[in-house]
Each structure stands twice: as structure tokens, then as C-alpha cells.
Amino acid sequence: GNSVTQMEGPVTLSEEAFLTINCTYTATGYPSLFWYVQYPGEGLQLLLKATKADDKGSNKGFEATYRKETTSFHLEKGSVQVSDSAVYFCAPRGSGYSTLTFGKGTMLLVSP
Amino acid sequence: ETGVTQTPRHLVMGMTNKKSLKCEQHLGHNAMYWYKQSAKKPLELMFVYNFKEQTENNSVPSRFSPECPNSSHLFLHLHTLQPEDSALYLCASSQGLGRDEQYFGPGTRLTVT
16 A cells, blocks of 8 residues: 655744755555645645656745655755744555545744 | 535534534535544545545444535534544545545544543
8 A cells, every 4th residue: 555754743944944844655556746734723735746757846935856766755945934834744646546645744833 | 615614613522422524515526535633643534435425434433424415515423432533534525536636624623522
């Protein structure tokens, strides 16, 4: 089955710092890869996705590149803001009609 | 209303109670999902419905009983729960099964006393 490993949180940064949240996965076939974000008191929202090797997903200044050779999909942002404080989930989805597999999530705390 | 809504947002129930969680999606989607989110554990997929038919049940105890009367509504009926069932229950929907982005509701925070 599919699985995902995310770095343990919380990740604590100052505003404008560089962010990396690591994610490695195992999945059947040729998975699509997703990052979801959960702001306090809300459900999950899709942040970005990549559907094939070497694709780069990007949104709101966040980026992640689908690395098939290292089975990784690390999330990066050049300059974080206080409003980026949230829990981030990496989620692979195997090929075909398989559903998403979520990691434990990584909490990001950004201070002014 | 837009997106995916869930009611109630908070629920406290005793172990002998019976209650129901409701999810409604206003997106015209055909697939709906129940997830359980517990502290320090990965998000757990519980049930999947596609065109009102259950397609996945991830070994969920029978004290959780889902119902999908149509593609827009999903219920989770609860009875004789245990304290370890306390969690955030999230509903999601997608246009199709598996291939599309899932849209999540805000969740119901359940506390079993």
C-alpha cells in the first residue's frame, strides 16, 4: 500500500525565513502527489500538486518538485509569513482510482 | 452555502448516546468521503461513496454507520462510541472517484465522555 513520511513538527520560523518541509513516499504505479494545508479551525485545502516526474507544483509562493528517483516531494517557500502558520500534509495518490494517503502533517509556526 | 458544510461543528456525547454527523456538498460532485483526524496520527480514511454507493470501508467499527442518500449528502451515524473515538471528523467530496482534487469541510469536533 501507499505510505508517506513527513518531518516531525512543529517547525518554528521567523517571518521571511526560508521554509522546507520534507516528504518522502511509497506508492503503487505512477502516483500523483499533493500538498494540503489546514489552517486553524478549518478543513484541509489543496495547496499544490504534481502529476508526473519532474513536475513542479506551485501556489501562493510555495513550490514542490516531484522527484521520482528519490521518491520525494519536499515543500519549499522562500519567505514565510505569519499567515502561513498551519499544518501541512503531504499526500500521494497511486495510479488508477486509488485514494489519497495522508501523512501525520507538519505544523508550521511563523512568528513576527 | 458554498463548498462543503458540516454540522454540527462541535458535539459532546456520552458512550450510550446515538447521534449523527451531517455533511453537504454544494459543488455538484459525485464522490464523498469520511475521514477521522486524531492528534498525532495520520488522517484516516473511513468511508468512500461514489454515486451514492459505498466503494470503500477501511475496517471501521460497526458503531460508525455511514449513509449517503444522494450525491450531495453524507451522514455518519454514531452509537455506543468509546472515548478513543474522540477526534475531528472531516467530510470531503470530489468530482470523480480518486482522480480529482478533494474539497474538505471544516469538520465536526467530537468528544465522547
